[in-house]
Amino acid sequence: MARPLNPKPSAGGTTRRTAVGLILGAPLLGACSGVQQSLSSFTSPFGSSEAPGPQQQPLAVGTGQVKVGLILPLSAAGNAGVAAQSMKNAAEMALAEFQNPNIQLLIKDDAGSPQGAQQGTQQALDEGAEIILGPLFAVSVPAAAQLTRARGVSMIAFSTDSSVAGRGVYLLSFLPESDVNRIVEYTSSIGKRSWAALLPENAYGNVVEASFKQAVGRRNGRIVAFEKYGADRAGAARTVAQALGSADALLLADDGDAVVGMADALTAAGANLRNIQLLGTGLWDNPRVYASPALQGGLYAAPDPSGFRSFSGRYRTKFGADPVRTATLAYDAVALVAALARTQGGQRFSPEVLTNPSGFAGIDGLFRFRADGSNERGLAVMRVTSGGGQPVAGSPKSFGA
Template identity: 40%
Template sequence: PIVAFSTDRAVAGNGVYLLGIMPDQQVDRAIAFAARRGLGRFAALVPADAYGDTVLDALERASGRHGGAVVRIVRYAPQAGEWREPVLRLAAFGRPVGGSAPPFDAVFIPQGGPALRRIAPLLAYHDIDPGEVRFIGTSLWEEPDLGREPSLVGGWFAAPSPAESAAFLARFAEIYGRRPPRIATLAYDAVALATALAGAPGGADFSPAALADPSGFAGVDGVFRFRPDGIAERGLAVVEVEADGLRVIGPAPRTFERLTN
């Protein structure tokens, strides 16, 4: 078997297992959480690229699955670096003259980094108030200082639980003097997986059946298990952006027992 860090579904299967944290699982976790809190009308501000296609498809599927709907989609060219025009298109949707709350409960913004930090304040400036409309993202939002942008405070995203990886991140920073790249935790989990399979009671077992153990494995990013198609299913947390950091508001499952039984 080959264990890869990719999120490209096209390469999964036939002995290839992907440890990557799949965007569609992040979207489904966040939307399910939002739906349980009464949010059902979603707008989306999504890049016009392959990543945007993936997360938009996931958003439409997740919103339908959890009783909601995507009521407005705005695509934009991410390489252009022009955010005002797509934000204006989103802000103008369905808003009566004289203004009122937008006809959606949440805005899905899948990008992170500098793009997110430019988009969010523009939304707030053009009357998409984060106090009325929830901003929802993906694990690309996983930056400890994200709350320095006031318009992102209160935003939600799904990602591996920070509590699970805290010790690893602290140890890495102590040794190397910097925060590790996201791939570092995947590499750690791959080694932990190999160690668990090598130490099986009956001897080392790297068979497809062992890799697809429905009980899964415990990694630094939380629990995960491989589906028959080679994709890793993960237990994800829902995280809220606060002014001074990130806070878990929807804990990640610690086992797959409830899903299996």
């Protein structure tokens, strides 16, 4: 059961094996603000000032015997509603491409609120759902998880905030931890031993900090400079610039605009960025980064982009529009439960099955759930060029011991 997300070709001959990047609501093959930061800990959907749309009615898709709840903010305002609709389309596309799936999707609109998520989850459970997919936002996951845990039902949520994961609540998303682990592992393998880091003073930066320090420690490396910045980027840049002479690599973990600004601040502080290996996370998959002369040759971890290209081409053919970046999460979640419904018995969605150490193969490459509900992804290492991200190390074909 190492690869249950590799169904047989559909009647049209399409297979669903491939990989992805980290962007939401952006032009497909370019990218803009990363999923990691965009969805991690919003208290309201994307902070939109737009009015939400009308509540969408519950919908059942498919005729299989295994019922699966799908909780999405379909009527939420702004980009949240757009993302949810694209994820709903991708979920239906997974059903269509998976040959004879024995599942029925019970799609519920949570409007982007904890109360809506709780109501939608309750409805799905009352209708016999054996597993819940969603919600999307971190703030909604605990409200829904109260109900699933009480019923002994597993949940696969889409939040990137690992603090909401836990017993019976698994996150199928892009976690900053995977990016950091992969890029530190790779740079260590090519001889880097001393690291510096400049991170934002926010929730994303806090997660990256913890992962970075642990990853460097596991590789017996040393951190020669570490600073976090808020409004005073120049001061933090000066402090790190003075220590770069004893560092092999510098991690800049922020979105495109901020990373470009920090590179400029380091240069202004006297740092020669050509003498050090620059490192980033999946948030670097951004046109601003690729256009920056200072960041050329920088390395970052991300899914191999070929899978998203294949997926988005099939999506455009089916729906006449481009998918948002998070759509693959819904596709992979539905394909996973369809595969488990076919291959497993009565305990098909149990923790023992979902935390199979061999993991699963999805659009975005390999992933596996940890017992604590977080996930690990098999990521590629990409190099920044003026033409975009170029792979320098491929995604792993299997997880190690």
